Amino acid sequence: MEETQPQDTFADSQATTPSGDTLTALDEERKKAEGYLASWQRTAADFANYKRRTEEERANTAKLAGSMVILKLLPPVDDLERALATLPKDLAGLTWVDGVALIYRKMLAALESEGVAPIQAVGQPFDPAQHEAVMQGPGAENTVVAEFQRGYTLHGVVLRPAMVKVGNGEPDLAPAANG
DSSP states (O other), X not given: OOOOOOOOHHHHHHHHSOOHHHHHHHHHHHHHXXXXXXXXXXXXXXXXXXXXXXXXXXXXXXXXXXXXXXXXXXXXXXXXXXXXXXXXXXXXXXXXXXXXXXXXXXXXXXXXXXXXXXXXXXXXXXXXXXXEEEEEEXXXXXXXXXXXXXXXXXXXXXXXXXXEEEEOSOOOOSOOOOO
16 A cells, blocks of 8 residues: 655645735725724614604604694683682682582693693792793892793693793882781
8 A cells, every 4th residue: 555645734835825915905805894894883873863863753742742732722721710710709609610610620630631730930930941021020039929821831841931920139019918
């Protein structure tokens, strides 16, 4: 039997070793691939952000979808509130008056169940984002001293600002009612 000679592995390794030009070309291709990967990752992140923003906008739109209807219901609520506040004492306790008061409370409960909340005004610091100053007069400076029309928020967003009178820092000289 004849013995086979081991092949020359050194010569083979030199033949498969890439030349300098080939290494440079491979390095350039690797850099291109890394650039493509980075670009793809940025695009994927941009798309994820777009998708998140779209979902948030859709949720906000759904929350505020009924705002136009609610704005149309606020004037009748204001009218009921004024009617009940100026009710003559001799009519208090009549069943129809109690029925009107119940309707008013039901309307407020329905609005509250939809995310509507009244804006606190009297005694609060004036906030132009929540209050609309229509008058200024005696009272603590930059503090709401009177409310002419109640304001409301819908899920924390001002639906209608409160119409208020703001104190100018002068003392109130009106005589106190002794009663």
